[in-house]
Amino acid sequence: MILAGIATLFLFQSMQSLLQYMAAPEVLQEIVFWLFGSLLKATWFSVAVSGAVLALGAGLLARDAWRLTALRLGDARAQSLGINVRALRLRSFATLSLLTAGAVAFVGTIGFVGLVAPHLARMLVGEDQRILLPMSALMGAVVMCGASIASKLISPGAVVPIGIVTALIGVPFLFALILTRRARHW
């Protein structure tokens, strides 16, 4: 599945490059700006729309909260509890894609928040998805706020693109996670 993800990543990146190649200069600037990721273009409209998408996605995920918790026990055990694991995965991926699109459409590609926040949340509240799902969202917001503050403080007077800040914090965090957890979760 990881390979499929990498292949899909390359596919979409090449489509992005194609768009950049074909675009007029003004549009090109917009595309590049979007790729950086930025919270500076927030409007009440964008907040309202992404909020609505969040509410919809959260509602859809909430119904599967206990099934997602059971998935922690492994596919075989989840199936033995009567869960259709394949359908659950498809449903969840569809909802997650929707949620991610709803955010990314307005702020661009800000990476590593999705990797860092849920792990922080799990360390705080455990694996019960009724609590972990909202907590992950909350931690994501906390990380974004922190990164936003950092992006304004790093070089006074200028704003470092937030995507760079999250990558700078996120990558070492990811390595620390991999090295300390070792065989446990990966």
Place this chain on the structure above:
Amino acid sequence: MPAPAMPEPAMLEIENLRVTRAGKPILNDLSLGLRGGELTALLGPNGCGKTTLLQALAGILPARGTLRLDGAALPWGREQRRLFAYMPQDAGATSTLSVIETVLLGRLSALGLRVPHPLVDEAAAMLDSFGLMPLAARDLGALSGGQRQMVFLAQALFARPRVLLLDEPTSALDLCHQLIVLEHVRRLARETGIIALAALHDLGQAARHAGRVICLSGGGVLIQGAPAEVLDAPLLRRLYGVHAEIHHSDSGTLHVTPLAVAMTEASG
């Protein structure tokens, strides 16, 4: 003091069960009768379809055939899956779910945004009957293999099934825990009348704990009956391709001692 009335043992009839995997038939028109109140051992060489049979009955694998539970026809579906609890082989667990949460998951449909207090009390009572109350708040990943198997057994029983399907429940356990788990399952079957079908590799274990053994071979039932009647050297040679010695000790226990691999004249 008079003994409490034993509940009626469950009766399950399986007729013409057919399970295919990637086009190949694994179970072919398998017909079988199972009776509750005792442990029934499912024996057979690797790949003969023990796990397939258990998973088909649990509703995890698609299967064709008819089921009759306690005399009434039982159609495949959600209601049927609710009555059949399946315990897969122990694959370890790194989860930080607590023991009581794991047991509660046994009744997934009853769990919502809030978990009803009576349900938690029931789960605690279930853990108590297993002697696991001291571990209730511990993480699943922090338990030993034996304790974990007991927790998953409690989870399977929390769903109040009529049929308990165990896939090699003792393979990963030490001697003491093997005895504990099997004796517990036997006692439960005796007291509640449920059907307990366990795929076992240890023939001695099967002989000692099971009231009935079923030997699978070639996609169907080869033979079934009481261990003392069914398990003999010719059967073991035919089923496992092994020369074995079988004798009854003075205390009446059946001992199976494998000696050598038998040369097969034709492929099984």
